[in-house]
Amino acid sequence: MRTLRTTALSALAAGAVVASTLVGTGGPATAAPSPDLSVTNVTAHLQKLQDIATANGGNRATGRPGYKASLDWVKARLDAVGYTTQVQTFSTSSGTSYNLVADWPGGDAEHVVMTGAHLDSVSSGPGINDNGTGSAAVLEAALAWAASGNTPRNHLRFAWWGAEEQGLLGSNHYMRNLPTADKDRIDLYMNYDMVGSPNPGYFVYDDNPAGNGARDAMTAYYTSKGIPWEYIDVQGRSDHASFRSYGIPTTGMYSGGETIKTSAQASKWGGTAGQAFDPCYHRSCDTMANVNTTALDRNLDMIGHMVWLYADKDYGTTLPPTGANLLGNPGFESGATVWTGTAGPITSSTGRPARTGSWKAWLGGNGSTSTETISQQVTVPAGATAARLSYWLRSDTAESGTTAYDTLRVQVVSGSTTTTLRTFSNVGTSTTYAQFSHSLAAYAGKTVTVKFLATEDSSLQTSFVVDDTAVTTS
Missing domain, CATH: 3.40.630.10 (Zn peptidases)
Incomplete structure (x- = not known):
């Protein structure tokens, strides 16, 4: 003092x-x-x-x-x-x-x-x-x-x-x-x-x-x-x-x-x-x-x-503007800032294109037994009438056939409960970016973790490239 x-x-x-x-x-x-x-x-x-x-x-x-x-x-x-x-x-x-x-x-x-x-x-x-x-x-x-x-x-x-x-x-x-x-x-x-x-x-x-x-x-x-x-x-x-x-x-x-x-x-x-x-x-x-x-x-x-x-003091709920993105560094242009998980997936490597800018999360693509994740905590406001997670994804694979050897799971972790919102695999990959979204309305008033989890088997690569993520409310 x-x-x-x-x-x-x-x-x-x-x-x-x-x-x-x-x-x-x-x-x-x-x-x-x-x-x-x-x-x-x-x-x-x-x-x-x-x-x-x-x-x-x-x-x-x-x-x-x-x-x-x-x-x-x-x-x-x-x-x-x-x-x-x-x-x-x-x-x-x-x-x-x-x-x-x-x-x-x-x-x-x-x-x-x-x-x-x-x-x-x-x-x-x-x-x-x-x-x-x-x-x-x-x-x-x-x-x-x-x-x-x-x-x-x-x-x-x-x-x-x-x-x-x-x-x-x-x-x-x-x-x-x-x-x-x-x-x-x-x-x-x-x-x-x-x-x-x-x-x-x-x-x-x-x-x-x-x-x-x-x-x-x-x-x-x-x-x-x-x-x-x-x-x-x-x-x-x-x-x-x-x-x-x-x-x-x-x-x-x-x-x-x-x-x-x-x-x-x-x-x-x-x-x-x-x-x-x-x-x-x-x-x-x-x-x-x-x-x-x-x-x-x-x-x-x-x-x-x-x-x-x-x-826990109740200062009242301040809702973000409609359409405001609650995720930090949603397009990965600041590298791994805010995001946590496995070292390496968030990259500006030119081996796979970003949807916008130079950075993206490139999960998988190793051609060997591996698990990679990226995740971020986000608070879904209690007063929101709707909330959605959205992201853009492109993928490519060296696998063939209809067996899912390699997967990408999009998950929400709330407390000790993990919910998989969607699973992508080496079956049905597309090198054209497409947008996907999922409701988070069930998590209003909670702080949850949004997680992308990729797993590959022992041979033949599958790459899952995620970009331009968002959590928005209305």
């Missing part, structure tokens, strides 16, 4: 709000049960950040190798569980810095809920409480969501910011370069900066209260657990300010920094009056020993509660 300029605290607010109910516009919504996230896992994440700092001059500061090593490690963890990650590069007076943004596939792309923390330390120390704790807790929440099997109503995005300690440079860079339409899609940004201070308090951001039910949902959670809390106006001290300046609702939690804990606060929270909430704030002693595990555990579970709660 940036150095404190002015801080305003209010007394403990009176009156609890029901913890499982969202307050604010868009109507109430009840989330899946709050997760009990693993503080053991978070402690292991912190130890990794400490090890990175130790191996890189004792810090993880912007422009230093420890920062990029921290970002690369977090990115690898997210990539391994299915997040779509993006690294943004920007310049600072201390050298190049980076943001890491991770999107969980699915959820209503018109309603984005973001959770973030700054990943950089100051140059004088490893930054384990500031802000390893926030970064590690957000990482654990993201990993736990990926493992939960839940399907979010809203689109979930997580972020780790660079150069916060130099003046919120990373989050400012992100918002400054985000198109206006994408800014408008962000319904909430939650910021976690220092959540395991050694002499902790429980401070809830109160600098953007207008229409901000998330602030009240957070205080309600603490009240439900018997944890006293106070509001704090953190002003421009952390990355929420980059979102607040564009009118986006924000909230967050802070367990205290260099300011002194009062006797009243010590009486309420325990700890030591007359000492800083974090005596090692921006110092070399901000190491693994500088974390209060009880506070970290409580705040970790609060972060999980808020992610789970707002993943």
Whole structure:
């Protein structure tokens, strides 16, 4: 967290709000049960950040190798569980810095809920409480969501910011370069900066209260657990300010920094009056020993509660324009971007023509026992009266006769159920592109995976070339 300029605290607010109910516009919504996230896992994440700092001059500061090593490690963890990650590069007076943004596939792309923390330390120390704790807790929440099997109503995005300690440079860079339409899609940004201070308090951001039910949902959670809390106006001290300046609702939690804990606060929270909430704030002693595990555990579970709660908040359904394509990179002209599956089928090779442009998905054509797939998650809006999957296909084969040796299955995966919409084979191939379509009306309100699956036997090739895919609604 940036150095404190002015801080305003209010007394403990009176009156609890029901913890499982969202307050604010868009109507109430009840989330899946709050997760009990693993503080053991978070402690292991912190130890990794400490090890990175130790191996890189004792810090993880912007422009230093420890920062990029921290970002690369977090990115690898997210990539391994299915997040779509993006690294943004920007310049600072201390050298190049980076943001890491991770999107969980699915959820209503018109309603984005973001959770973030700054990943950089100051140059004088490893930054384990500031802000390893926030970064590690957000990482654990993201990993736990990926493992939960839940399907979010809203689109979930997580972020780790660079150069916060130099003046919120990373989050400012992100918002400054985000198109206006994408800014408008962000319904909430939650910021976690220092959540395991050694002499902790429980401070809830109160600098953007207008229409901000998330602030009240957070205080309600603490009240439900018997944890006293106070509001704090953190002003421009952390990355929420980059979102607040564009009118986006924000909230967050802070367990205290260099300011002194009062006797009243010590009486309420325990700890030591007359000492800083974090005596090692921006110092070399901000190491693994500088974390209060009880506070970290409580705040970790609060972060999980808020992610789970707002993943399901009903912001209302925003239907895409009639005929709008819900698939990303539908003609493959950006290579394998957005699509997942077997490496290789999405290609600009001239061995088989694309229908339009240069790229297509060329599945099969190996002449040997093989299986190839491409797939993409898509959310079919709940309010759509009709939804269709369409694509163009051409095929050719070296097989003969009426036996289906090689096949292409067009499938929809919903939860644990896979439905084959159509099967093509080496029988009846055509080198002229033809369009095919299938209704997805049965999947309204669900996030599903559209999948093309090709299998070949041990000899004689069959090529299935797919191009210009679409999922549209009306």
